[in-house]
Amino acid sequence: MHLKRIRASNFRAFGDGTVAPSLDWELAPGLNILVGENDSGKTSVIDAIRYVLWTTSYEFIRLFETDFHITGTTRARSLFIEATLVDLDPEQEASVLEWMTHEADGSHSLIVFLQARWVPPKANKRGRVEAITCSGPNGTGPEIGTAVRELIRATYLRPLRDAEAELRPGRQSRLSQILGAHKRIDGQEQNDFDLAAPATVPSNLVGLMAFAQHHLGEHQVIRDVQDDINDNYLNKFAFAGDALSSRIQIAPELGLQPILERFELALLPSSTIDPGERCIRGLGYNNALFMATELVLLRDGDELGLLLIEEPEAHLHPQLQERVQLLLERTSKAAEPDSRPVQIIMTTHSPSLAAGADIASLTLVNRARLFSLAHGKTKLLKSDYEFLRRFIDATKANLFFARGVAIVEGPAEALLLPALAAASGYSFNEYGISCVNVGGVGLYHYARILQPIDGSAIPIPVACITDRDIVPNEATYISPPKNNRKRFEKDYTPEEVEALVKTKVDRAQGGSTIVCVSNNWTLEFDLALHGCAQLMHDAIHLAKKADSRGERLTEEDEKKTLVDAGERWKELSNAGHSPVELASLIYQPLVEKEASKAITAQYAAHLISTGDYGKGDELFNKLPPYLQQALRHLTGRAKP
Template sequence: MYISNIEIENYRNFRNKSIILSDGMNVIIGQNNAGKTNLIKALALVLDSNGKKRLDIHDFNKSISLEELKSAPPKIRIRMTIKQSDNEDLDSDDLVTVANWLTKLEEPYEATLTYEFHLPEKEVEKYAASLASVVDVDKAWRIIQQDFLRLYIYKIWGGNIDNQTVADSESLKKFDFQFLDAIRDVERDMLSGRNTLLRDVLDFFMDYDIKSDHTRTPKEKIHEIKLKKQSFTDAADALLLNLSERMKLGKEQILSYAMDTGASFNKAEPNFEGVISDVELFSALKLIVEYESGIKIPATHNGLGYNNLIYMSLLLSKMQVNSDGGYLGSNAKVFPILAIEEPEAHLHPAMQYQLLKFLTKNKKDKKVRQIFVTTHSTQITSTVSLDEMICLHNERGETSVGYPGIVFKDNEKSKKYVQRFLDATKSDMLFAQKVVLVEGIAEQLLLPIMARYLGVSFEENHIAVINVGGRYFEHFLYLFNLSNPYAIHKKIACITDRDPERKKKTKGGSYSKCYPYEYGLQEDLYEYKRNPSFNLYPRDAYSNIAIFSQDETAGKTFEYDFVLHNPSLELLVTNSMKNQDEIKELMRLFSSDTELSEYEQILRESDENKRIKESINMNCSWEKDQKVKGLIASRYLNSVGKGENALELAYVLADNLDKKGTADYQEFTVPNYIKEAISWIIQ
């Protein structure tokens, strides 16, 4: 069995939300305050037998309106559906555990547990009278806190809630819910044998060679372990006797003070005596780390990340102890659940990957049945499958849930593509508040700097720029297309190049790049097309997705448009470019009233430059100014090496921006389509 669904009503940031859960690993991701920890705590309210069940006023969702508060006392409800797993053995203890909570008898069976924190019915009339004249919602909450919260009660119902059947505590205790929160002191919790976690684990695994030997009968195992315990006790008694002999004279001296103070009376005298068992001696043990060289150091001297891993391994060992029926009898747990908040704390990327492998192996070995992990780590999300992710997103106080695996239900091709390319860098799209998808490294490096020229900070607006490595937006946009109920609710801007192309109409011709001023010129000889990505998601058809590209007539690529909007800005000519002097000469000429032929004379002789001149002169629909800009932009584009040039441009533009307000600052114009994209994404 497994927890297949949890419905959370009026708890913290969840107004009314149903969340689908996986049988196995569940990785819960999202930006800060999206509700990741609250989801884990909601699970704990139902399943953690040792956890706090009473709530306070701040656990209620505060978006409940005044009218709702007046009509009925606020109630927190968490309903959990437990479902039969695939290939589950119906003779196991699973079905027995949930038998009284069944809501569906046919396979796969389903059972329900519901936690409620509510005001008893007898107090409702008094509550309504107290809030009848209240006109302010904050005052209503104060009245609830001061006059009624202490009267609230909690119940955990089993089965159909309409039957009001309280779930029996013995069955609830069969769930072993272990939660490691983000703020944990592993040194306090595990490193000494005085701690119950380490002591219980040591006690269970002591004499494990006997306990795990399937060739012995239970009776034989008990007999052999008793012999070992007796042998230890005899040896311990001898040690204590030796200690007593060594203390004999000293003891008389110590006790003489007791006699003098009157501690001895009525013929009774204080003395020293004791026995020690193997379990009691655990308090003398301390966890150490022994290196290959033979050096031993206390675990307290380890880094926090290393100790976190040790602690998790001990906790899973403890869960194995708890579920062992031979050891605990009828007190054994049936369903161990591990919840970890931010396991990446203090772990470098390689150790995060190792941790995920470790948890997956424990699930496969059935040492834990279901795992819940909350994380901010892109390393972890790049390791797990899309089916194991749950994405929480909070927009203006409203929490939404997305499922990267389910969203691709009818598109296996895109699912495989995204799974393959969702590396640690691209995974940032799952955490950011808003996302800009771009085609290449140049846009990724330069977009945040251009935003700064417009007075916008991507960091302050929690916007991530993700390079998808080409025209592959469609695969990723499935994640965010809100026409799918499982999509991630997030605002996405895509920036793509127009990339005009043409091909000869002769048989076997193929498309090749062309210049904007060539587009449509010779329709008798060529077929033309532009990047179709721009039309994938029409601007008015989707509230959260928009695609931006250059001007349909004059646009070509990102670098081309840079110079199209800044035809005289020599700052854009970087050291890695070819033809630097030629391009700077063209740029200097732009500010003067010069004929097109003079620009053409600057171009060195080459087949490509000949093509540029012929095409520009053939175009009769463009004005001179358009042609000059197109010529300079074409020459610039043909002279850049994209990766290195982008790095240099990022440096010079950032440096120029730092000079703003001084005589050294040079005016830079952000291309129009980039302005539109930035303006749209920050709205």
């Protein structure tokens, strides 16, 4: 049995589908990962499932006024949450037969429908929430009974959980519930202690407790203390003819549940400490222990194998996050023998976890709208999924949590573009934009991640920034290709240039994703051509000097090099070159490998931050048109 679909209307961030979107999410039977920025609706999805199914920890779940969706000052008066469970085995179906829904195609499902009404306060009366949970589509079936409720409870691990506290002994402790549900616990409630043969060690837990109870009670120290209390103090309180006496024992009753509630689970000390010593371990590994314990119960149980887990990365360092993610993925597929698959629904803010997951298991949540990235839901091809599984890393996975994404093809763009944006008043940091460097061959794989197959637009602007790679005729230091391939401007007709650009655009553009192709050749050349000539000249001059020394320049060396660059710039800019010739000469050292593009970008970013090369609108207007287009799209700022 697994959760196939969850719907909700007017619950928290989700509206009724008119002004604000409602919730309607189809889940995979294995691993489902909700990603997105804060306050996008991920926790509301988890809570919707908790409220309709309840949880195995028997926590008190109640709807409040604030659970009803609000727009402006108008709060909804009613809400519903509907969960559809499928693939019940014959025994499960038999136990909840009267609540089952029989579909037209002959299949069966268990639909659980929670409907609630908010009654506002009136004179001398407090506001209240009235709720009822029934079965069937839209709650048309009978009210949910105990048999159903015990079968469908989900296991929930809250965010920033106190794993140590959860595994401590106590009444109705989580560990006692897990132990009590384990398949090996059957029969342990039998008391097989034989008072006639007290030296015989029993096999069952209750028998062992009775054995310990008996022998501890017979211990001379315990008996002496007990007699001291009774004879010298307690009996002095008794009236004539009455007798007061007490008994020291481990537990007041010999039941299995009280015994299980006395157990605790804790990590052993590290290898340098004696295993018998008590030692406080870190929050991260205690969290891992808690998750492992819950997975044992989910693996072996007979009821709903559903784990809801918020932020499994809590307290875990990145490498441990990756190991936890792999374990959860394996558990969702029942990779171990004699185990059942566990359906897992988790939220995360961790790029490390998102990077390690199969993209097909991700669902992006944005402004209370859910966008599945599963196969058949996006424009990604099968080969794209395979490529991304191999090459996406934590840095690139930032795109799942950003408000805008700039996809670039090299380290120079990744270093230089954010600096240009910040100095121009389009700060990536302020707008929540992630700059993702995908290398020279990955752009089109990444570009389609946020493009739904149905043509709808995920409201996250994406700008793919790529080079036109047509060499200007003035770059005479470039050798003609030997195979008669087209390379220079003179080799193309205007129509062919337009077609080349269109091909690049059409390959990746769609939805909220645009492709910005350089207006001429490359990023560095176009910057030099369209208004940032001195900036690129000075940055390349610094990079040449640094490359010749094999190390970064000292502050003093930088000052001297910039003075020299200034003299050379005067000569170059006054030599009568056309703008294209000037840009070609500035760019030449990068083509001929006299300077590194990445180091040039580092120096250019540094020079931009000084403000000496322009800032705000002044700098923005110097940028090539394709970069202006990208920045406006990413930030949502219209052209003045």
